[in-house]
Amino acid sequence: MSLAIMCSGGDAPGMNPAIKRFVDYVYEKGEIPYFVYNGLEGLIDGQIERATHKDVAGIVHRGGAIIRSSRSKRFYEYKYRKQAYENLVKSDVTGLVVLGGDGSFRAMDLMSREFDLNFVGIPTTIDNDIYGTDICLGVDTALNVIRDALDKIRDTASTFSRAFIVEVMGRDCGYLAIVSAITSGAEICIVPEVDFNKSVVEEHLKREIANGRNYILSIVAEGTKKTNEIAQWLENSVGMESRITVLGHIQRGGSPTVYDRMLAFEFTIRAVDHLLANTSSNKVVVIKNGQYGMCEISEVVDNRYTINPELLGMLNKLD
Known part of the structure; x- marks a missing residue:
């Protein structure tokens, strides 16, 4: 097989360790591993090559992905999905492991409904x-x-008596912002999942400043689009000189x-x-409460991930 x-x-730390383990483990099982280079674009263009142990030597510690990745507008067109599937058939690939997120799984779900894709x-x-899993590959590195x-x-911030507003990634999910705020002892955390009461927080911060507080650390999730607004509010209403730091793509490397x-x-x-044991898979590997399992792809793409309510509750305890 x-x-x-x-x-x-988007790339995420941990892709290269997964790629190395894939090649080594497939060979251990007596089967043949292949790489699809450049993601969906490469799949459409037939960039499929047999992988060797040499290809994955010394890559575990590296960020990024040696086989690269992409997003693809062409994949929205049926003719290109058909072309991608035919390329897999030409290479005698009978099973595909996809490292990706919500958009990638939706693309695979669509393709699997149209063709005999395993x-x-x-x-x-x-x-x-991602719905169905407590943690995704790359999250722990990004948090660190x-x-x-x-x-x-x-x-x-403490040296110059300033308020720093730090924007973190996460798209429309505030998980990175919440965990980062809690573990860094931030005073403020702005996420899409929770309304932010400026008046209550303003009163609280002014009281602390009067009692000697000389800096503020605020974490803002990019999905809120409120980074500049919070900076202006802290400077004009709370009365502390503010600076914005957007961490950006360093979080993905x-x-x-x-x-x-x-x-x-x-x-x-x-x-x-799972691929070796099943002729029809179309699943997503997940981890829930410390236990590994499989979710149907339809279950993953048809439901929306929600942050653990206990984690959201901890936002009220920031000090």
């Missing part, structure tokens, strides 16, 4: 917005990148943490095992 692995959508998805996005940046920003490397290995092993 020939199995292929592909990255789709695939397993591995939730790979720092946004941590943010944590390091916030620790350094707090140093200068860097050497994967130990946790993300182990998660990549476990996800990949289960994806390959």
Whole structure:
């Protein structure tokens, strides 16, 4: 049996450990591993090549993905999805592992409804917005990148008596912002999931400033689009000089943490095992309450991820 692995959508730390484990494990099982280069675009263009141990030597510690990734507008057209499927057939690929997020899984779900596609998805996005799994590959590394940046920003904020507004990624999900705010001791956290009461917080902050507080750390999720608004409010209403820091794509890079490397290995092993044992898969590997399992692709794409209410409740305890 020939199995292929592909990255789709935004990159995330942990892709390379997953790619290495895929190649090594498929060979251990006596099968043939293939790479699909350049994501959905590469699938359409037939960039499918047999993988070797040499290809994956020394890549576990590297961020990004050696087989690269892409987003594809062409994939929305049936003729290109048909072309992509035919390329898999030409290469005798009978199973596909897809490292990606919500958009990637929707693309695979559509393709699997039209053609005899046998695939397993591995939730790979720092946004941590995939239904059915508690954590996605790349999230832990992104959180540690943010944590390091916030620790350094707090140093200068306290030295210069300023308010710093730090924008973090996450698309429409506030998971990164919430966990980062809690673990960094931020005073403010703005996320799409919770309304922010300016008047209550303003009163609280002014009282603390009167009692000696000389800096403020505010974490803002990019999905709220409120970074500039919060900066102006802190400066004009709360009365503290403010600076904005947008962390941007550094959150998607860097050497994967130990946790993300182990998660990549476990996800990949289960994806390959499922493909080898099933002629019709179309599943997503997930982890819930510390236990690994499989979700139907339809269940994943038809439902919306929601943050644990207990985590949201902790926002009220920021101080």
